[in-house]
Amino acid sequence: MTPQQKYFLIMERQGFFTWGDVYTPSTLAVPREAPKGSRISRLNSRKLGRTLHVLSTPERVFTQLALHHPALLDLHEQKMLWPVTACNPLYGHPLTREAFPAPMPGTLEIAEAIGFKHYEIVLSLPDGHRERTAFPYQGDLLLYLVRTDGTPYAINWTVKDEGLSFGERRRSQAKTPVQQRIDREHAVLRARLETQYYAGAGIQTVQVSMDMLEPTVIANLDLLFPMHGLPSTLDAGVLDEFSIEVQKAVLSGEPTAQLAIRYGRRWGSLNQFIARIYQDIWERKLPVSLFHPILIDHPLVVGKTDLLLELRSLFGGAAL
Incomplete structure (x- = not known):
């Protein structure tokens, strides 16, 4: 896919979204569209009623974490950052009380202010002319949550494998000191661009990485999520x-x-009863700790720290 084809595809998917439409991310988790070497996943969410497209293992884990939160209203993955001034992501949401929430500043304006070279491409127009235009950047995960008073708000998650990766692009690659300096400057400015983009509309940006979560928590999310939407007869x-x-x-x-x-012997469908246990944990009906292995053939650990309370700052303090 050429940059021009990708540009028009993103605009087609993102340019006319309104609340009530089925959201389509800028990039789908399919080999033709995803970056080379990415670990793509498609997650079927019963809560949102659609398939979510994530482009890395950290995105998959944090998408599952977001979907586990009871205050989550919606989630937009791979959301376009508008190069020019655009409507607030919450504009038109049925729960929004403000008729015109603060608009989003364009990334072109922000890039110029912070000294960041915005990515541009040349479009070949139908009339034969060629036009240079800003190519839109994409965010990772934009969460929509609801406060205790019923009003919605958004919070932006930028996702990496390690916290250190926020400070340097392609950190694991061998490079010269000059290239390392360039990659560090690019990473810092790119992060500042996205943070200021959302801050202009009063939306907080939070940096999240896999090394923030214990391996047991990650394993439990991977265990519970596939079970949460299984149908029952x-x-x-x-x-x-x-x-x-x-x-x-x-x-x-x-x-x-x-x-x-015991229930399986009486009613049959043992697997459905086992799935129900995991579903009740996922839906927080059982006070089971996600910081300990979930082994249903052993007593489950209860009364310990609640995962979502421990990580409440990532959600802007949303109530459970």
Whole structure:
């Protein structure tokens, strides 16, 4: 795909989005579009009712973390940063009380102010003319959450594998001191560009990286998310009764797998009862710690630090 084709594809997907439409990210997690060497994933979210396209392992993990938060209203991955002044991402949202929330400043204006060379391409127009234009940058994850008073707000996550990667582009590659200096300057200015872009509309930007999370937390998110949307053919009343018994078992220190086996013998569909355990943990119906391995054939750990409370600053302090 040429830069011109990519430019028009991004504009087609992002240029006319309004709330109520099905969101389409700038870049889809498919080999033809994703950056070479990226670890793409497509996540089916029951909460949002669509497939999310993420372009790296850290993006996958933090998308799952965001979807785990009960205050999350929506999430826009690979969202375009407008080169020119544009509407606030919350403009037109049904919960927004402001008729005209603060607009977004264009990245061209910000780049000029901070001394950053904005990426540009040359477009070949139908009339034969060629025109130089700014190519839009993309963010990673833009979260939409709701406050306790019912008003929505947005928070922008920029995502890396390690915290040090925010300070240097292509940090793992061998390079000369001159190239290293160039890559460090580029990373710092690119981060400042995005931060100021969202700050102009009153939206906080938070840098998140995989090394902020314990390996056990990552493993638990990877375990729980695929289970959260599995359909069930069992009677809803039976599953609700099972969930009540599971909660009692968790609080009394009984392995929940034994309970699932008993219900499976009576009603069949053992796998659906096992999935229900994971779904109740995902939906925070069970006070299970995500800082410890979730092993349903062992007593589950409860009463420890709540993951979302521990990481509440990443969500702008959103209530649970």
